[in-house]
Amino acid sequence: MTDAVLYQAREDGIAVITIDRPDQRNALSREVREGLRAAWARFEADDVARIAILTATGDKAFCAGGDLKEMVETGMAVPPRDMYALPYDTIELSKPTIAAVNGVAFAGGWMIAQACDLCVASTNAKFAITEVKVGRGSPWAAPLIHMIPQRVFMEIVLTGKPITAARAYEIGLVNRLAEPGAVLDAAIELALEVLEGAPLSVKAARETVMLSTEMGRSAALAAARAAHELTYNSHDAQEGPRAFAEKRKPEWQGR
Numbered sequence: 001m002t003d004a005v006l007y008q009a010r011e012d013g014i015a016v017i018t019i020d021r022p023d024q025r026n027a028l029s030r031e032v033r034e035g036l037r038a039a040w041a042r043f044e045a046d047d048v049a050r051i052a053i054l055t056a057t058g059d060k061a062f063c064a065g066g067d068l069k070e071m072v073e074t075g076m077a078v079p080p081r082d083m084y085a086l087p088y089d090t091i092e093l094s095k096p097t098i099a100a101v102n103g104v105a106f107a108g109g110w111m112i113a114q115a116c117d118l119c120v121a122s123t124n125a126k127f128a129i130t131e132v133k134v135g136r137g138s139p140w141a142a143p144l145i146h147m148i149p150q151r152v153f154m155e156i157v158l159t160g161k162p163i164t165a166a167r168a169y170e171i172g173l174v175n176r177l178a179e180p181g182a183v184l185d186a187a188i189e190l191a192l193e194v195l196e197g198a199p200l201s202v203k204a205a206r207e208t209v210m211l212s213t214e215m216g217r218s219a220a221l222a223a224a225r226a227a228h229e230l231t232y233n234s235h236d237a238q239e240g241p242r243a244f245a246e247k248r249k250p251e252w253q254g255r
Contacts, residue, residue, distance in 0.1 A: 005035025015049035022058035037085035055100035065107030086115040100187035120187040121165040121174045128162035144212040198236040199254035204228045
């Protein structure tokens with residue numbers, strides 16, 4: 001870990017990862033990149049943490065993107081494949097994640113918010129893929145075709161112009177909006193809703209969503225059935241209906 005990224009392990013199963021460089025608009029400098037890589041690895045190895053929230057310090061910037069000054073100094077052409085620690089892409093994760101966007105999420109900031117499974121945003125947040133403005137590229141944006149309409153996607157990447165949090169919510173990029181200063185609380189509320197579900201069911205449900213974006217219909221159905229085998233045969237699959245019949249809250253064991 002570096003002091004540029006903070007890690008809070010909560011007792012309720014939530015890990016909160018915070019980019020803590022507000023004076024640099026929480027940009028993806030080397031120390032932030034290294035801190036995020038260590039934080040995601042810690043989360044994956046933490047048996048108590050079942051879901052992670054990625055946020056940042058301050059109310060102006062979630063993440064302003066890559067460090068352009070560093071790119072100039074190094075003469076960077078194509079970024080190394082593993083330069084950024086992206087959940088489910090360059091970082092292997094098996095648990096769900098939420099982005100709590102507290103301010104602007106531009107370029108690489110959009111990238112890391114997009115990489116998370118769910119997104120909560122402050123009403124004063126703004127999102128932009130600004131690479132066309134500085135002659136860079138955004139190949140990482142390709143999965144957006146499964147998140148937002150094609151023509152909206154096209155306008156965003158061709159113009160580089162920011163969209164408001166309200167627009168991001170309207171097109172389906174953001175799950176929930178929160179007032180400034182309350183975005184982390186809103187993300188925790190969403191995380192707790194996820195944690196109410198049976199752990200194996202949540203895991204299989206997440207896998208089903210991802211399989212559906214990567215395969216054709218019949219292949220995705222077959223893969224999803226396989227992903228749910230462990231869930232159906234688990235202790236929790238019997239505990240859930242039993243708790244419902246007995247009118248009590250289920251006691252999940254994750255097995």
